[in-house]
Amino acid sequence: MSNRNPLDYSINKPLVTSFNPFSYLFKDITLVSALIAVLVFGLAMLYSSSGQSFSMVMRQSIYVFAGLIMMIFISHLKPDSYKNILMHSYWMGLLLLIYVLFNPAEGYTTSRWIDIGFFQFQPSEIIRLILPLSIVAYLHRKESKIRLEDWLYTTLAALICSYLVFEQPDLGTSIIVFTSGIIPIYLAGLPYRVIAAYVGMLAIVSPFIWSSLLDYQKQRVLTYFDSNVDPLGDGWNIAQSQTAIGSGGFFGKGYLEGTQSQLNFIPESHSDFIFSVIGEEFGLLGISCLFIIYGIIIWRIFKIGLSAQSPFERLACCSLGFIFLLFILINVSMVIGIIPVVGVPLPLISQGGTSIVVHLLAFGVILSAKRPQL
Numbered sequence: 001m002s003n004r005n006p007l008d009y010s011i012n013k014p015l016v017t018s019f020n021p022f023s024y025l026f027k028d029i030t031l032v033s034a035l036i037a038v039l040v041f042g043l044a045m046l047y048s049s050s051g052q053s054f055s056m057v058m059r060q061s062i063y064v065f066a067g068l069i070m071m072i073f074i075s076h077l078k079p080d081s082y083k084n085i086l087m088h089s090y091w092m093g094l095l096l097l098i099y100v101l102f103n104p105a106e107g108y109t110t111s112r113w114i115d116i117g118f119f120q121f122q123p124s125e126i127i128r129l130i131l132p133l134s135i136v137a138y139l140h141r142k143e144s145k146i147r148l149e150d151w152l153y154t155t156l157a158a159l160i161c162s163y164l165v166f167e168q169p170d171l172g173t174s175i176i177v178f179t180s181g182i183i184p185i186y187l188a189g190l191p192y193r194v195i196a197a198y199v200g201m202l203a204i205v206s207p208f209i210w211s212s213l214l215d216y217q218k219q220r221v222l223t224y225f226d227s228n229v230d231p232l233g234d235g236w237n238i239a240q241s242q243t244a245i246g247s248g249g250f251f252g253k254g255y256l257e258g259t260q261s262q263l264n265f266i267p268e269s270h271s272d273f274i275f276s277v278i279g280e281e282f283g284l285l286g287i288s289c290l291f292i293i294y295g296i297i298i299w300r301i302f303k304i305g306l307s308a309q310s311p312f313e314r315l316a317c318c319s320l321g322f323i324f325l326l327f328i329l330i331n332v333s334m335v336i337g338i339i340p341v342v343g344v345p346l347p348l349i350s351q352g353g354t355s356i357v358v359h360l361l362a363f364g365v366i367l368s369a370k371r372p373q374l
Contacts (some may be wrong), residue, residue, distance in 0.1 A: 022361050027075050027367045031300035033074040034293050035348065035363060039064050039356075041290070042349035048256050051278040056270070056351065057324045063353035067360030074364030085128075087137035090157060093130040096123035096315055097164040112168045115157045124165045125354040126171045129362050130318045131161055132182045139188050140312040151194055154185050171217045172342025179326060184274030184319035237267045242285050245279035245336065270351045271342055304370045313369035358368045 027034040043057055043064070050056045074082075096114065100123050105115035113120045123205060136156045139146055144259050156183025166174035186195075211219070244260035247253070256262065258280035261269050266276050279287055305317025324347060329345045333339045 026072070026355050027370050028300060028304065031297060031304075031363070031367070032301070035360075036068075037082075037293055038290075038297070038348045039068075044255070044273055045278055045349060046270055046351055047279075048258070049261055049266075049274050050351070051262075051264070054365050059355065060356070062350060063356045064360075067357040070357065071360040071364035071367070074361060075367035075369050076235075079284050079310070079316070079365075079368055083140075086133045087141060088134075089130050090134035091122065093127040094161065094164070096097055096159060097127060097183040099242060101164065101167060103222050112170060119353070121354045124168065124170060125352075127165070127356050128173075128180050128323070129160050129176055129358045131158060131177060132184045133316060133365065134325060135181055136188075136312060136316045136319060138185045138316065139184070140310075150192070151185065151301060153188060154181070155198070158182060158185070164207075168214045169217070170343070171213065174342055176327075176330070176344060180323050183322050183326075184315055187315055187318055187322070202373075218223065237341060238287055239275070240265045240267065241276040242337055248280040248283040249288075249339045252279075252286055257281060271345055272331070272341075272350065273335055273337070274350050275332055275346050278349075286365050294328055298336065298364060301366055305364055307371055308369040309371065317366050320366055324359070324362070 018139055026308060043060060046060055047053070047057045100112065100114050103114075105113035105120050110125060112122050114123060135157065138154060139150060158178050161181065162174045162178035165177050192323060213221075244258065244266055247260065248258075252258070258277060260266050260280055261277040266273050270275050275287075279288065282289075300320035301324065305314050305321060308314045327344060327347045330339065330342065330344045331350075334341055334344060345352050347359055348356065
């Protein structure tokens with residue numbers, strides 16, 4: 001006969017488990033802490049790079065706060081609850097891209113903005129999130145194997161969005177939009193024969209794409225190969241950016257002490273070229289710290305994605321992770337002169353309310369896929 005005491009279970013194991021409200025609210029303390037660190041640093045750098053404009057920092061802060069609230073809300077939704085909505089959201093994004101071509105906001109030289117009264121936004125920024133997620137939802141709308149027509153439909157969807165952005169005109173963002181759509185298609189297992197066919201088609205249409213570029217777009221590409229082609233235009237931008245980063249040395253010149261940035265030698269220092277300001281004021285040490293925090297964010301994204309419960313969640317998280325990494329690489333490469341100037345902001349740091357909100361919405365989707373034990 002067993003001598004086991006029936007009360008042993010209640011004595012040895014606690015009846016009430018500890019509850020951490022922060023872990024419940026933010027779901028991943030490490031990821032959210034890293035995000036907040038980058039966002040706060042971005043606001044500080046925006047103050048420096050904008051000529052110490054407090055009003056610009058306050059506008060950016062409002063978008064940051066709104067984005068964080070929406071991120072937390074989405075993170076507590078089950079991915080299956082909005083999967084079908086994501087699949088059909090593509091059409092909303094497509095309509096916005098068409099609308100902005102015919103009814104753009106006044107006061108801009110390009111058709112990139114929509115004015116709804118109390119604020120303006122860029123549909124091209126929104127489509128960067130909608131397109132990859134709608135493609136992921138479409139490819140995993142059912143459990144059956146992905147067919148050839150599915151690859152073709154999703155690629156065509158990415159091409160249509162990219163073309164509409166190109167017509168705004170915005171060559172850099174159109175390439176980013178197309179890449180954002182191709183990444184989930186490739187990660188889902190795009191057959192190599194289809195990839196080979198796409199590469200062949202791209203080679204055939206390349207001359208037509210070049211001939212359709214505007215003069216300033218061609219100039220940016222030519223400047224990449226030889227900065228002397230446009231020494232007072234894009235060549236000047238890259239030269240001043242490289243000078244600022246190089247002059248920062250290892251420790252930097254100090255916050256608000258950069259000469260290139262404070263004397264307005266760096267073009268678009270508050271948006272596309274804000275990385276140059278970081279390099280000048282905080283040097284290699286500051287850049288390294290920023291990359292470490294970015295690395296923590298990317299590590300947590302893929303940690304969550306690879307441990308997700310469903311193929312839809314895994315593909316969505318990994319696609320958004322690669323897109324986030326792509327933005328960092330493109331912006332940094334552009335600023336130091338490795339690739340042509342394409343007008344891509346530095347994620348979570350550059351000025352731009354729509355970009356900030358879209359990135360935080362993406363992190364909300366990622367956090368919604370997090371398993372409790374991670």
